[in-house]
Amino acid sequence: MRLPILFVLAAQAYAAVTGTVTNQSTGKPQAGATVALYRLATRTGLELIDQAKSDAQGNFTINQTPQGPHLIRTAFDGVTYNHMLPPRQPTTGIPIEVYNASKQPGGAKVAKHMILLEPSGGQVVVSETYLLTNTGKTAWNDPDSGTLKFFLPEGASKPDVKATAPGGMPLGAPVNKTAKPEVMAVDFAIKPGDTRVDVSYSAPYTEGADYDGKIASKDENTYLIVPNGVTLTGEGLNDLGAEPRTQAHIFGLTASTYKVKLTGAVAAAPADAGSGGDAASDDAGPRIEQIMPRVNSKTIPILAVALGILALGFALLYRAQPGGAQETHERGRR
Numbered sequence: 467m468r469l470p471i472l473f474v475l476a477a478q479a480y481a482a483v484t485g486t487v488t489n490q491s492t493g494k495p496q497a498g499a500t501v502a503l504y505r506l507a508t509r510t511g512l513e514l515i516d517q518a519k520s521d522a523q524g525n526f527t528i529n530q531t532p533q534g535p536h537l538i539r540t541a542f543d544g545v546t547y548n549h550m551l552p553p554r555q556p557t558t559g560i561p562i563e564v565y566n567a568s569k570q571p572g573g574a575k576v577a578k579h580m581i582l583l584e585p586s587g588g589q590v591v592v593s594e595t596y597l598l599t600n601t602g603k604t605a606w607n608d609p610d611s612g613t614l615k616f617f618l619p620e621g622a623s624k625p626d627v628k629a630t631a632p633g634g635m636p637l638g639a640p641v642n643k644t645a646k647p648e649v650m651a652v653d654f655a656i657k658p659g660d661t662r663v664d665v666s667y668s669a670p671y672t673e674g675a676d677y678d679g680k681i682a683s684k685d686e687n688t689y690l691i692v693p694n695g696v697t698l699t700g701e702g703l704n705d706l707g708a709e710p711r712t713q714a715h716i717f718g719l720t721a722s723t724y725k726v727k728l729t730g731a732v733a734a735a736p737a738d739a740g741s742g743g744d745a746a747s748d749d750a751g752p753r754i755e756q757i758m759p760r761v762n763s764k765t766i767p768i769l770a771v772a773l774g775i776l777a778l779g780f781a782l783l784y785r786a787q788p789g790g791a792q793e794t795h796e797r798g799r800r
Contacts, residue, residue, distance in 0.1 A: 481531060482527055482528060482530065482558070483551075483558070483560070484525070485526060485559060485561060486525050486559075486560075487501065487526065487562045489542075489565065489566065490603060491603045495525075496564055497519075497520055497522045497523075497524060498542075499519070499520045499526075499541065499542040499564055500517060500519060500542070501519070501562065502515075502516070502538070502540075503537075505532075505534070505535075505536055506534070506535045506536060506537060512539075515528075515530050531557075533553075535551065536551040537551065538550075538551060538562065540562050542564040543565075543605070543607075544567050544607055545564070545565070545607050547562065547564055547657075548631070548634055565657060566605070567604060567605045568604045568605070568607070569607065570606070571613075572606055573600050573604075574598060574602065574606040574656040575599060576684060577597050577686055578597040578685075578686070579594070579683065579685040579687065579689070580691060581593075581594050581688070581689065581691065582692075583691070583692050583698065583726075584692070584693055584696070585673060585731075586732065588672065589670055590669055590671035590728065592667055592668065593664070594665040595662065595664050595665075596616075596662070596663040596665070596683065597660065597661075598661045599660055599661075600657060600660075600661070603658060604658075606655065606656040611644075612642055612644070612650075612653050613654055613655070613656050614651070614652040614663055615649055616650055616683065617648055617650075617680040617681070618667060619678070621669060622667045623668045623669070625650065625667040626665070627652055627664070628663070629661065629662070629664075630662040631655075631657055631661055632660055632661060639653065639654040641653070649682045650682075652665075673728065673729055674728075674729050676727060677725070677728060678725050679724050680723050680724075681719070681722045681723070681724075687718075689706070689716055689718055690703065690717045690719055690724065690726065691715065691716050691717070692715050693714050693732045694715075694732070694733040695732050695733030696728055696730045696731065697728070697730050698726050698727070699726065699729075700727065702721050703717040703719060704719075706718055713733075
C-alpha cells in the first residue's frame with residue numbers, strides 16, 4: 467500500500483501547471499495566448515517564474531511546481547486576465563477565459579456613479595466610485611483614448627485611481643490627460659462582467675461657496691453623497707433621503723453638470739457604526755457600508771434605486787486612506 471501512496475505524492479510534488487485557454491467571444495480554444503506564472507512575493511510583489519504560449523487547441527504547459535500562492539496572468543489581444551492559484555489547490559487542467567478586445571464600448575456602460583463630497587479645512591475630499599457592467603462578449607480596451615473618463619477640477623491633487631476587474635483585486639490604473647481641460651482618462655480594460663473603478667482626490671474649497679462639477683462619463687445613474695453633519699444644496703437635485711445607519715445624505719443627479727454649496731462639518735460616527743474602542747480609530751471616519759436611500763414615504767422608483775444599489779454591493783469610505791487597506795502588488799495597465 468505504501469508504494470502507490472508514495473507514487474501519488476511524488477506525482478503531486480513534480481506536477482506542472484497545465485490548462486486550456488478558451489476565447490469566450492468565439493467559444494473556441496484560443497491559440498497564441500501568453501500564459502505566465504508569477505509568485506506572489508511579500509516584499510517584491512509579483513515575480514515571474516515562467517511562461518508559455520497556448521497551442522492550436524488552447525492548451526498550455528508550464529513545467530514548474532508552485533509552492534505557496536501563485537498567479538497565472540494570461541495576455542491576449544492587449545488585455546491581461548488574472549487567475550489565482552492558492553496553495554494546495556490543483557495546478558492541472560486550469561480553465562482560462564479570454565475575450566476579443568475592441569476600442570468601442572460595445573456592451574460596456576457605467577451603471578452606477580457615486581460621488582462622495584467631504585469638506586474639511588479649506589478643501590473638499592472627493593471619493594468617486596464607478597460601477598461598470600459589460601454585457602457583451604468583447605473587452606473594451608482603448609489605450610490611446612482610455613475607457614472611463616472623469617472630471618478633475620482645477621487645483622485638485624493628483625488623483626488616486628484603483629480598478630477592480632471581474633473577480634479580481636484592486637490594482638492601480640494609469641490616468642492620462644485628454645484634449646478636454648479638466649477631463650482625465652483611465653487606461654483600464656473593461657471586461658465582460660462587473661468592473662469597479664475608485665477615484666479619489668482633494669480640491670480647494672471654502673465652506674458655503676459654489677462647488678462646480680461635471681460628469682465626464684456616460685452614466686445611467688449618478689448620485690451625490692454627503693456625510694452626516696454636512697448640508698448640500700443646489701439646483702436640479704433629487705433628494706433621496708438619508709442612509710439609515712450612517713445618515714449620509716443621498717441626492718440623485720440627472721444633469722451632466724452640477725453646482726452645489728457645502729456647509730457644516732462631518733459628524734461623529736453613530737455608536738453602532740463600528741466595533742468601538744481602538745478599532746474605530748483605525749479609520750479616519752465611519753464607513754458607508756451600503757448606499758441605500760431611506761424609502762419612508764418615497765415612491766416606488768426610489769425603492770428600485772435602493773435595491774439596485776444594494777444588489778451591486780457598493781461600499782465607500784468616508785475618507786480616502788493613504789496606501790489603502792488592501793495593498794496592490796503592482797501598478798499595471800490592467
